[in-house]
Amino acid sequence: MAEIFRLFLNSYTFKVVTLGCTLLGVVSAIIGTFAVLKKESLLGDGISHASLAGICLAFLITRKKELYILLLGALIIGLICIFLIHYIQLKTKVKFDSAIALMLSTFFGLGLVLLTYLKKIPGAKKAGLNRFIFGQASTLVVKDIYLIIAVGLILIFLVILFWKEIKISIFQADYAKTLGIDSGKINFLVSTMIVINVIIGIQIAGVILMTAMLVIPPVAAKQWSKKLSIVTLLSAIIGGVSGAIGSIVSTFDAALPTGPLIILVSGIFALISFLFSKKGIIARNYRIYIRNKKLRLEENKGDKK
Structure with missing residues (x-):
């Protein structure tokens, strides 16, 4: 613990990477809560994979x-x-998850083709485009942290500002219409926030794993409560702690990639939640055991009578 505190005081890279990963974990978990509750968890996956094509096209053009x-x-x-x-x-009979899969595979395929082509261009390797596939948090600099802070605060502000509308649109879409809330616009707002969140996070987690930062914390948080505010808060805590622990562990062993470590820590939180929450496997089996025990005792009492 003392070593971690010393590094935080003296190491510029450690401070930048840890702060960046923690902030991204918090923001991603908050935005991801709405994606999970709207049953659009794969949306982040589709966007993150598609973004590789955008990165390659931006470099190819400029x-x-x-x-x-x-x-x-x-x-x-x-x-x-x-x-x-x-x-x-909206315009075809293709379902939402199928539409995501279609866009994901098409744009990611385009991105890989462009990435292969760009390797032949002088200077492309120095651009470090490959780092966006799996992420490379060690390349973060102060201006990247400012970007995450600024965008993260804007996203959180939008969540607070439209909290009521988002909540009603997710749980009571028909009731939202009677209140004059345009669920279509709210859904588009949430989707846009997911896009922006994914974009600021791919440098850390990469296009392949970024969706896990959106999905795992809220899935874990849902095991502890049904109330949206509590789920969102717990999700943010899990996301932030996972980001901090993942970045700290990777600092002590440079061979360990930061992004996958963050996902691994989040996965451990999810496993703990699945096992030990009130709705978890252990608690549920314990309740079944107690109920069966009471039934056996009642049966034994009945037999004695």
Whole structure:
């Protein structure tokens, strides 16, 4: 513990990476809560995979390796992906999950083709495009933290501002209409927030694992409560702690990748939740055991009479 505190005081890289991963964990968990409750968990997966094509296209067009330019390309493709998914769902008989799978495979395939092509271009390797596949938190700098802070605060502000509308749209869509709430616009807002969250996180978790930062914390939190506010708070805590622990562990062993470690820690929290929460496996089996024991005692009393 003392070593961690010393590193936090003296190591610039340690502070930047830990803060960035913690903030991203909190924001992703909050936004991911709505994706999970709306049963659109795969949406983040589709967007994150599609963003690889946007990153490659941005570099191909500008030939610049600045992070903001690459992320802008990812954002544009992500928004296009969201639009196409909802358009296909509304205008065809294709179901939502099938539309996501269609966009995911198409755009990710395009991204891999472009990535292979870019390897032949001088200077492309120095741009470090490969790091966006699995993430590389060690490349974070202070301006990246500012980006995560700024975007994260905006997303949290939007969640607070539209909390009532989002809550009603998720749980009582028909009732929302009677209140004059446009569920379509609210759903698009949530989808857009998921896109933005994915884009700011792919540098840490990568396009393949980013969706896990959105999904695992709220899934774990749901095991402890049904109340939206509590689930959101617990999800944020799990996401933040997972981000901090994952980044700290990777600091002590450079061979361990930060993104997968964060996901692993989140997975451990989910496993604990599945086992030990009130709705968990152990608690449920214990209740069954107690109930059966009471039934046997009552049967024995009846036999004695």
